[in-house]
Amino acid sequence: MPKPLIAVWLDAGDAGLIRQWMAEGHLPHLDAIRREGLDAPLRSFDHSLAETVQQFVLTGQPPDRTGFWSQMGFNPAHYRIEFSPLYDFSEYPPFYALGPGRRVCALDCPQMQFHGAVDGIQLRGWGSHGPMCDFASVPPQTAADILANEGMHPNNGNDYAVLQKSETLESILQAGLRGVDLRRSVLRRLWHQGPWDLFFAVFSEIHVVGHYLIEHPSNQPYFQQPGSSHSLREVYARTDAALGELRSLLPxxxxxxxxxxxxxxxNSDELASIALLPELLFRFSFPGSHAMDFENAPPSPESLQGQFDWVMETWNLRRRPPAWTRLLDRWLPPDWAARAALRLGAGGTLRHPAQFDVMNYQPTLWYSSYWRWMKAFVLPSFSDGFIRINLRGREAHGIVDPDDYDRTCGEIEELLHALQDPASGRPVVQRVIRARGTAASGAKPHPADLVVLWDRPDPCGHVHSPCGTLGPFPGIRAGMHVPDGFLFAAGPRIPAGLRLPERPVTQLHATLFDLMETTPPSPLPGPSLLPAPAQAAAA
Structure with missing residues (x-):
């Protein structure tokens, strides 16, 4: 008979910090699982990490199989970003869709669709980071019970802080600590509604807090306060205690x-991808023009009132167009007004963030009026830089001939590799991936033609370039994602002290199915991490 498995996703749990704090005795329950069973470092995807890990965890399938490379699709007919944050499971079901008779509890996964092949409970949108879905459950009574017993998670709709405002950082810390306690209560109650074959739970609080309470040049006032240096560790320790209780419930x-x-x-890459790169490609496409004016921007109206808002501080860096351009705005569509102003010598005129329904904080979108006239432009992202070539025959107004595609990619790569850190003079681009040209046979294409992997650029997006000095920008988030993961597992079928060298993350789900002693709903990309004797025992 199958044995129960508790699978816990520590969303954005940092392997380096966890190993350090286990060694120092701050995470005893995680360390016990590691010591008594399997310790396997995992290597995640080389690029597009922040956009793809959610659907990878849900399905067990990498993005070149699912085609889910980003929550933001690009419509080449209209040069428009289309927000599609949820994978529909049409080709690959969630890994926990085990079918009738296999009882499953799947709790609070980010960017989660419900699936009919799950026999049990599904909960979404309660306290996950970046849920991109509504708060709901199957059956609906589960969500109602949570509201009645624990209430709404304090991070729900409130997982953002301002690095330059210490009170918001303290608020995000307290919300994380309280959120772990509430999640612990939810998990305890739902466990007792079993028995379960699979109890799959997500802890997102360390993800939220990690984005703001890793030390960064922009949040130094917070870390000058007594006791603040251990803030992030507090959330990990609270999560560790919840894991200890959850493990104690296992038979x-x-x-x-x-x-x-x-x-x-x-975080050193995010500003480079979403703020620096769009301005660089604007200057590349329109030599002699610029849309950001880093040296002459006046203080923002918000800052003069003692307020700090990252979007408006960054918007304040824009070049101010002459007053006569308002006539163009009145009589022409936005794209044509922007192009006319540029041709008439007014420089770049960016679209106001308020004109966008989603992702309006991303400067990439503010340049979208010019995309149809640019050789290449930047797509929104959460991690690496995504560059799309404005290709004739693919884009509605493409200007790069297909015969010039490779040459244009080469020009942009040369420009990127010329970017230098102002302080040290070292290059800040690690490599540029031709995302479409290097895809494996049968792999589903990336929306970008070029993916830029950065090499520790200035955390505030300050670089020297052949197109002039760019930045600095105000800091947006303190922490960014890296492709280092881990799997710790313990139980009667796992030898104590089993240590493995780093393995690809695509072996994770096969290992979970080995522990469940069942067949996955769709073929998985990698083998189990369990040694052969353990696999044989499952047969």
Whole structure:
């Protein structure tokens, strides 16, 4: 008879911090799982990490199989970003869709659709980071019971802070600590509604807090306060205690698996991808023009009133167009007005963030009026830089001939590799991936033609370029994701002290199915991490 498995996703749990704090005795329950069973470092995807890990965890399938490379699709007919955050499971079901008779509880996964082949409970949109879905459950009574017993998670609709405002950082910390306690209560109650074959739970609080409470040049006032240096560790320790209680509920024949598929370190890439890169490609496409004026921007109206808003501070860096351009705005569509102003010598005129329904904080979108006239432009992202060539025959107004595609990619790569850190003079681009040209046979294409992997650029997006000095920008988030994960697992079928070298993250789900002693709903991309004797015992 199958044995129960508790699978816990520590969303953005950082392997380096966890190993350090286990060694120092701050995470005893995680360390016990690791010591008594399997410790496997996992290597996640080389690029597009922040956009793809959610659907990878849900399905067990990498993005070149699902085609889910980003929550933001690009419509080449209209040069428009289309927000599609949820994978529809049409080709690959969620890994926990085990079918009738296999009882499953799947709790609070980000960007989650419900699936009919799950026999049990599904909960979404309660306290996950970036849920991109409504708060609901199957059956509906589960959500109603949570509201009646624990209430709404304090991070729901409130997982953002301002690095430059210490009170918002303290608020996000307290919300994370309170959120872990509430999640612990939810998990305890729902466990007792079993028995379960699979109890799949997500802890997102360390993800939210990690984005703001890793030390960064922009949040130094917070870390000058007494006791603040241990703030992030507090949330990990509170999560560890919840894991200890959850493990104590397992029967002797059960297994527990705790994993993360990405970590967190000081954020240096995000501003480079979403703010620096759009301005660089604007200047590349329109030599002599610029849309940002880093040296002459006046203080923002918000800052003069003692307020700080990242979007408006960054918007304040824009070049101010002459007053006569308002006539163009009145009589022409936005794209044509912007183009006319540029041709008449007014420089770049960016679209106001308020004109966009979603992702309006991303400067990439503010340049969208010019996309149809640019050789290449930047798509919104959460991690690496996504560059799309304005290709004739693919884009409605493409200007790069297909015969010039490789040459244009080469020009942009040369421009990117010329970017330098102002302080040290070292290059800040690690490599540029031709995302469409290097795809494996049968792989589903990336929306970008070029993916830019950065090499520790200035955390505030300050670089020297052949198109002039760009930045600095105000800091947006303190932590960014890195492709370092782990799997710790313990139970009667796993030898104590089993240590493995780093393995690809695509072996994670096969290992979970080995522990469940069942067949996955769709073929998985990698083998189990369990040694052969354990696999044989499952047969």
């Amino acid at each position: 002797p024949d059960g297994h527990i698996a705790v994993f993360s598929v990405e970590g967190m370190k000081q």
